Amino acid sequence: MGTDGRDARGRIAPEDFLGIGELARRSGLSPKALRLYDASDLLPPRHVDPFTGYRRYGADQVGRALLIARLRGLGMGLERIRVICDLPADAAGQELRSWWLQEQADARTRSTEVASLLTDLRTLPTEESPMTTDHTxxxxxxxxxxxxxxxxxxxxxxxxxxxxxxxxxxxxxxxxxxxxxxxxxxxxxxxxxxxxxxxxxxxxxxxxxxxxxxxxxxxxxxxxxxxxxxxxxxxxxxxxxxxxxxxxxxxxxxxxxxxxxxxxxxxxxxxxxxxxxxxxxxxxxxxxxxxxxxxxxxxxxxxxxxxxxxxxxxxxxxxxxxxxxxxxxxxxxxxxxxxxxxxxxxxxxxxxxxxxxxxxxxxxxxxxxxxxxxxxxxxxxxxxxxxxxxxxxxxxxxxxx
Incomplete structure (x- = not known):
């Protein structure tokens, strides 16, 4: 048995297969989200039954699913997540740090632009609507x-x-x-x-x-x-x-x-x-x-x-x-x-x-x-x-x- 749970023929032992519901329970991702990540080739199942369409995942995919959930929670795009998931841990950490540095820089840039725009908006003339009286x-x-x-x-x-x-x-x-x-x-x-x-x-x-x-x-x-x-x-x-x-x-x-x-x-x-x-x-x-x-x-x-x-x-x-x-x-x-x-x-x-x-x-x-x-x-x-x-x-x- 290999380190990824596969035998010499590349097969996963039956006891290591997870249905989509079980993977959802372990990862916190919904079955709908797991289907989305399958469609984007970010987290494809190891086996899909050709007749029922039933998805089976490897137990070793739980860690990847958990990582995807956390990165999506930060607002990271799917393409960047795919890069991080396919890197070894130290390289993935540097990739995440680089992404966050740019996010902070973008936020500072937007903050400057917002402050400038607020100043400009305050100088625009405003038109107040006259009030009329009636009973409510x-x-x-x-x-x-x-x-x-x-x-x-x-x-x-x-x-x-x-x-x-x-x-x-x-x-x-x-x-x-x-x-x-x-x-x-x-x-x-x-x-x-x-x-x-x-x-x-x-x-x-x-x-x-x-x-x-x-x-x-x-x-x-x-x-x-x-x-x-x-x-x-x-x-x-x-x-x-x-x-x-x-x-x-x-x-x-x-x-x-x-x-x-x-x-x-x-x-x-x-x-x-x-x-x-x-x-x-x-x-x-x-x-x-x-x-x-x-x-x-x-x-x-x-x-x-x-x-x-x-x-x-x-x-x-x-x-x-x-x-x-x-x-x-x-x-x-x-x-x-x-x-x-x-x-x-x-x-x-x-x-x-x-x-x-x-x-x-x-x-x-x-x-x-x-x-x-x-x-x-x-x-x-x-x-x-x-x-x-x-x-x-x-x-x-x-x-x-």
Whole structure:
């Protein structure tokens, strides 16, 4: 028997063969990913049954599969991985070091270009949309009959906006979690603005999400309350940044708890979003659903950069691990996103208890069905609960008239 598990005729002993499921279990790669690496000739099986197509791998291929998984997790391309996998250990180490040195150099170059571009953008003239006044219609979801929801605030409030806004929200504990750590917040702000926010807590502090949202709302109210008419629209972004900057002070010092947080300020025709974590904001316009946010995970960043396929990401065990969140020791600055709204738009905020369960197709069916905001959140909750709802779930749907 040779050192690679083959006998003198080049055959692998039967006990050293692994099915694709067993190799997936040992390596952490999904069967779909293993098929992808077979198709790219990066990790071909030792034998494929000509009749059934059943793949059999050698036990000695587990190490290569583990190495591929780790290198893909770093965002390395398949061609570079193939080179490293075929080199002896010392040479492979030098190849990896060379790749990382170039990655760092590329990051420095991009950082310089981003700083220059930010300077240029600040000098461009901006056009603010004038605000008009109207009353906002507000409804709170009463919940799926078997799983009552918990509105965060009274149903009726007046607010001003560019047109009537119909808002409904849902907050459910789900079918598995012993406590509720999600929170929903809807609040009128000075100058006829409106705050919509959701938070998804994790760790030992069940009430952290609610406290963070209350503090964000109060901070925004204070920052924007500079008179009966409120400050100019250009100050909303600065007010949101200021209110957000105070939130890390509310985090437990032991780092045992934290939250993902997504906040939207409706400011006339302008939408200002602050996003940190894996809550998602969607804009539904003219029959299309546009994602406005991107999950703050390394896996999501690799997919966005084209370094990891959607199929690989779906099977990656780290796909839900946040690398940015409101948590001690993590980067706590949010993404700030500004969009212009038009009549007929629908804004949707969801916690990952919804979009981690529902496929984009299923969620899209609910959002594009033409139902009212209240019926839409009811349908989203129903679909999620029927799928098992392993996590708390929260959603806000706002329709602009």
């Amino acid at each position: 219609e507000r409804t709170a979801h009463t919940g799926h009959p078997a799983h009552p929801a918990h509105p965060a605030h009274p149903d009726e409030r007046s607010a001003t906006a560019s047109a009537a806004v119909r808002i409904a929200h849902v907050l459910e504990q789900g079918g598995v979690r012993a406590t509720q750590q999600d929170a929903v917040h809807v609040q009128d702000l000075p100058g006829g603005r409106l705050l919509l926010a959701i938070a998804d807590g994790f760790g030992a502090d069940d009430d952290l999400s609610g406290r963070l949202l209350d503090a964000l709302g109060e901070g925004l109210r204070t920052a924007l309350d500079s008179g009966a008419d409120g400050p100019p629209a250009s100050d909303v972004l600065a007010a949101l940044e200021s209110a957000w900057a105070a939130l890390p002070d509310l985090l437990p010092a032991d780092g045992a708890s934290g939250a993902a947080l997504l906040a939207a300020v409706l400011d006339g025709k302008r939408l200002v979003l602050a996003h940190l974590g894996d809550g998602r904001a969607l804009l539904v316009r003219e029959g299309h659903v546009e994602p406005l946010t991107r999950d703050h995970t390394q896996v999501a960043s690799l997919v966005a950069a084209g370094r990891l396929t959607e199929e690989e990401a779906a099977a990656d065990p780290r796909r839900a691990v946040l690398n940015r969140a409101l948590a001690a020791g993590a980067p706590t600055a949010p993404d700030l996103i500004v969009r212009t709204l038009i009549a007929g738009d629908r804004l949707v905020l969801t916690s990952d208890g919804i979009h981690a369960v529902l496929t984009p197709e299923a969620l899209g069916e609910s959002l594009l069905a033409g139902s009212s905001s209240e019926r839409t959140v009811q349908d989203i909750a129903r679909r999620t609960l029927e799928a098992g709802a392993p996590d708390n779930l929260a959603a806000i749907v706002a329709d602009l008239g």
